Amino acid sequence: MPSIDFADSRSTPAARRDFAWPTDPASAPGTISSGICRGTLGELIQGPYISDGAAHISLISLPVKKYSCMHFTHGERAGADNALATKTKCQQAIGHYLALHRKQLPPGTWNHDSELLEGKGMASSTADIVATIRCLDAIFGIESPGESISATLRAIERSDSVFLDTYALYLSGRQQVVQCFGSAPTFHACYIDEGNRIDTEKTGARLLALYQERLTPYTANLDNAVDAFLRGDLAAIAACATVSAVLGQDAIPKRNLGVLLKNQARYGADGIFVAHTGSLAGYLYIHKPGPTQMGALSSFFRGLGYQSRFVQTGF
Template sequence: MPSIDFADSRYTPAACPNFSWHAGTEETISSGICHGTLGELIQGPYIDNGAAQISLISLPVKKYSCMHFTHGERADNDNALATKTKCQQAIAHYLARHGKELPPGTWSHDSELLEGKGMASSTADIVATIRCLDAIFGLTSCGESISATLRAIERSDSVFLETYALYLSARQQIVQCFGSAPTFHACYIDEGNRIDTEKTGTRLLALYQERLTPYMANLDNAVDAFVRNDPAAIAACATVSAVLGQDVIPKRNLGVLLKNQARYGADGIFVAHTGSLAGYLFIHKPGPTQMGALSSFFRGLGYQGRFVQTGF
């Protein structure tokens, strides 16, 4: 599979993810933003030099993490980064990399992404922080620069890209970007538990060794489906990936989702493999009647169904 060329302008955040606002006073606010995910379409092993690496194809969602820096404002006990150690690490890494010093000011933060649920909230916070720093200093961090910072901090995914990609989460390395950009409509639930993603890596790699053949077959099918721009095949691969992932962090409702998939006309099932989200994928947006039926179904299971559009 070809590797990505980070010099390609398509894979830089040049589409204005950073913003500085001048309020008509001496106060200036610089901001950065990053989308999150609704779990993954695919998670499984990618074999590199004989060793299995954790790979994934994220399911991007139009929900965002925002980081703001108010220039000149004095920091106080409510500083948003006081408990965000990974964002603090990203700032230190960025300043050292560029030989910069942070001007006086205060950070603030807002996010639509739930923590510990599989929405890439931590990674989105870091990327939003990097993009806010870009806005502060008038720079643009390329994909390789962002990957280097993430690599120094955590295992994560490819939310800094605006394209689907097969990504190695521990190495912070892109294996292949896909030209196709399918949009799915998701109806999902949060099963409620909070997952520590960092603690799942060893379990994932052990499972990969036990079930390498079906994992590799599904990954090959998923890559082929993206190359062919076949949303139905992609959704089918997501369903297989959800089933394979049951041995690591099982979803309590996956069985009933599988049983009722045809009844509700869903094209596939997705999960946050290291989170608590699970739901249906639809190629075509469900109408009001279908949405009502889905809401009743999930309410009967004890959950509130949520509807959202995925993709870019």
């Protein structure tokens, strides 16, 4: 699969094309500039992508309509509760952005809010960084292109493609789009959080070592997933997600994957997904479960000791 440029892969909705960015960066005291970025429910696919003779961690994220928000109140003096005090990666992103654009941050205070749980595989760290970049865009009247965002992420962490408005096969270490997909499948997810917290940065070497051991099944599943996206075959995509979840057990095992597999047909799920470097796991449905089915699923997961959550995925 050939790589493609970010300039060719960005999705630019009509609403965003028509949006007029403010031209005066010197906002009045009290004015609030904000940036927002969606998160994920883990990945549909994670596995090796071979490029230049080496394996790279690739993924197709499962986007969810849950968000990280960063706000900047102009003119306010930063206090001890400044949101950036514990957001080291966001501080790095601000430094990178200001150096890139040769700007100086005006006086003001940062505030942060997020619906994304940390260390669970919801791309909370990446979403925070992207929300920070978009807040800076609002401050200075700039619209950062995809290649600029990816360059900032590359300097900070291994991440995913939450800043794109389309599904994509993405190399998380290189911060590179391999292929974007025209199809935008919507799934309905019923999921649980198994409770443990994962440090994504510490999993990279382990993943790459495991990829080498099972390169053939990983590669076959990735090829099948790309083909399924190109055909817009939701059932096949869900099936590939299940295979990816099973393969991922060698890396960061999910305690409940076995019982999920055993009961998939019973609860009529089209597939199983996991946060490969997180603690989320659950069922995928092409059609939204009805109240009776949702109740049965809630009882099932409650019997396992978890509270289930229901959410629609996609864009």
